[in-house]
Amino acid sequence: MLNSFEISHGVNDDYSYNYKLSDDLVISYNHEDIFNSVSKNDGTIISYGYCFDVRNPETDITATLNTLLNNQSNILENIKYLNGHFILLFNLDGSWKLITDAVSITPVYFDAVKELVTVDDTGELPTLNGVSILNLQNFTLSRIDMAVNKLSDERIERTILDLVSNQYKYFLGKDLTLNFRRNKMNKAIISILRPVLINQRLNLRENDDTTLKIGNWIAREYKMELLAENEQPSTTYLANTHLMDYKFYMKNNELPEDELDEFNNLYNLDSEFLKARSGIEYNLLNKLNYRNELKPQLIYDPFNVMAIQEIIYRFSDASNFDPLTRVVKILHPAIDFYDFSSGETLMQKYTRLKKQNLKMSEELKKVVVNQEFLSEAEEKGISVSDNLDGKILENGVTFYPASQTISKEDVYEVTYKKERPGMVLVESYFNNPKNAHRIKVELNNEVFNIDEFLNGKFIKMSSELIIKMYYERNYDATSWQKAGKITIKEID
Numbered sequence: 505m506l507n508s509f510e511i512s513h514g515v516n517d518d519y520s521y522n523y524k525l526s527d528d529l530v531i532s533y534n535h536e537d538i539f540n541s542v543s544k545n546d547g548t549i550i551s552y553g554y555c556f557d558v559r560n561p562e563t564d565i566t567a568t569l570n571t572l573l574n575n576q577s578n579i580l581e582n583i584k585y586l587n588g589h590f591i592l593l594f595n596l597d598g599s600w601k602l603i604t605d606a607v608s609i610t611p612v613y614f615d616a617v618k619e620l621v622t623v624d625d626t627g628e629l630p631t632l633n634g635v636s637i638l639n640l641q642n643f644t645l646s647r648i649d650m651a652v653n654k655l656s657d658e659r660i661e662r663t664i665l666d667l668v669s670n671q672y673k674y675f676l677g678k679d680l681t682l683n684f685r686r687n688k689m690n691k692a693i694i695s696i697l698r699p700v701l702i703n704q705r706l707n708l709r710e711n712d713d714t715t716l717k718i719g720n721w722i723a724r725e726y727k728m729e730l731l732a733e734n735e736q737p738s739t740t741y742l743a744n745t746h747l748m749d750y751k752f753y754m755k756n757n758e759l760p761e762d763e764l765d766e767f768n769n770l771y772n773l774d775s776e777f778l779k780a781r782s783g784i785e786y787n788l789l790n791k792l793n794y795r796n797e798l799k800p801q802l803i804y805d806p807f808n809v810m811a812i813q814e815i816i817y818r819f820s821d822a823s824n825f826d827p828l829t830r831v832v833k834i835l836h837p838a839i840d841f842y843d844f845s846s847g848e849t850l851m852q853k854y855t856r857l858k859k860q861n862l863k864m865s866e867e868l869k870k871v872v873v874n875q876e877f878l879s880e881a882e883e884k885g886i887s888v889s890d891n892l893d894g895k896i897l898e899n900g901v902t903f904y905p906a907s908q909t910i911s912k913e914d915v916y917e918v919t920y921k922k923e924r925p926g927m928v929l930v931e932s933y934f935n936n937p938k939n940a941h942r943i944k945v946e947l948n949n950e951v952f953n954i955d956e957f958l959n960g961k962f963i964k965m966s967s968e969l970i971i972k973m974y975y976e977r978n979y980d981a982t983s984w985q986k987a988g989k990i991t992i993k994e995i996d
Contacts, residue, residue: 507610507799509533509552509591511602511621511640523550525593525600529640538802542569546596549573553590554741554802555605556674557582558667558809563676580637580648584810587671589802599641603648606634606810607747607788609803611795616643625796630770633789634810647772650781650814657819661827664816665834668806672700681705681737681801684722686715686844689745692828694722695836696806697743701726707737714847721842721849742801746793747808748828750816753787784817874906887919900928900993908985916973920992925966927995932957934987943988946972957990 508519511531515522519532521539533539533552541550549569562568568586572579576596583592589609593602602621604612613629614621621638622629632638637646655663675697682697684690684706694701706728708719723730731737747753759767764782768774773782789795794803807816819825832839841850848856874893881888886901888894891914894903903918922928930947932954934940940955947963948970963969973988 507623508535509623511593513619525595525640529600531593540565540569542566542573544570544573546598547573547576548595549579550593551590552593553588553605553610554674555586555588555590555592556671557585558587558671558811559585561670561673563674563678584648584814585667587674587804587806587809589799589804589808593640599639602632602638602640603636604632604634606808606813607792607795607805608632608634609792609795609805609808610799614638614643619643631789633771633785634813635785636771645770645772647778648810650778652777654818655815657821657825660815660819661825661830664807664812664827665830667809667812668696668831669835671806672697675700675741675804678741679704679739680741680743680804681707681731681739682728682743683707683709683737683745684715684719685709685745686718686847687745688828688832688844689748691839691844692748692831693743693745693806694839695832698726698836698839701728703727703729705729705731705737705739707731707742708733717847718842718844737801740802741804743804744794745805747805750807751822753784753791754817755783755787757783757786757790759786781817788813877903877906885921887917887921889915889917892916892918894989897991897993899996900991902989902991904989905985908980908982910975910979910984910988912975912978914974916988918971918992920969920971922965922967922969922994925964928963928965928969929960929991929993929995930957930963930969930971931960931991931993933989934958936987942976944974944976945990946974954988954990962995 509531510516510519511529513528513530515530516532520534521536522530522532523539523541524530538554539552541548549572551565551569554565556562556568557571572582575582579594579596583603586605588605590605591602591612593600608631610623611625612621612623612632613625614632615629635648635650637648639646680700682693682701682704706719706723708715711733719730722728767786768779768782771785773779773785807813843850843853846853877893877895878888878890880896881901884896886896888903891906892903893906894901901918901920905916920928934943934954935958937955940953943954945952945954945957969992971990971992973990
């Protein structure tokens, strides 16, 4: 809509409408419904497009213009708080000036020789950026002053939150399409626009299965119309998040030194403070995806506000600076019910992780730390099966199942060797006659219940003693692990 106007010395008949700014200055345009003009005393302000003050959004554009005009002495400072997709023309002192929205969503070119402002790119004309003021009397550029005070990262985050939290109010009663991708920026814009998303439209910018699944979730929750894959948005407003990828615009550009000097001179980046911003301003003009696209809708981006652009690139710690998370957590924490990366809801993720944790717990029960016992037994010449743990005694060994998870298929085996014939004491500790039959002990091919060794049984052996122990049922309890404890002790 907005990419169709011209300012020149005469009416351009290629356009449907025109407005005479002065005797020799005319704006010609195509869309009367987005042209608003307010005059008071000797001042006039015109908006082509839409704008609202993020501090106290009005749903009516003329109300916003009236507020600006009623405080003429502070108009440039108040313009810093406008969001929208617009050009502003204002005449407060007898000369017309032009300024665009914070990032000039629609490129505006000017020809100082022909004294012409146009949206037609000839490849030769300079373009306005969001902080430039074009004087239409002499076609020179000046800048809106930018604050130089340094805020902490936390304070920047809080300020950004304050400047986006009420933006939804402008869209009350208006039609809107949300361009959707699965990222944190979209979580933030949904958090900002949540109060006005009901019955609006959702346009999926990707068509992978996960995006389709999440898109359907969002559409159901907010009663939004999900546009078909090849269907183009037809609403007046189109919500985007490009500017919320703020770190992208801080990447260094690789302009040759002479072109960088030319850029700095054109946009009056004439101090060390401003030159430090030249890379950012260059990127906003040249790497903002939707800037050079055809715009059948008016674009909305929450960060298209000069007061935000003024501070957002001053954070000191990129790893900790995260205003998008603050926006989500304060304005709409419930949106985190959806995991945009995995395509899961919080409940699905919880259920899955619970199952994983349960499985891990089961696995851990099977993991035993018995390497020290096995090594010491080997050093002493005692043969023990890998599923046993215990303690090597000065003249014997105590052993028991290494894991509390016990299968009736498990066999626990010890072969104890003695240098010369003699007596050994085999002792158990499970004093439960009712259940003692559930643990069998096989000693030199003879089978006993474990409690038969409760008071110790003296065994005469020549060179070795073989003990096999097994359970008649499966168990998963520490008590049954302890029940299988047996000691072999030599008697001198």
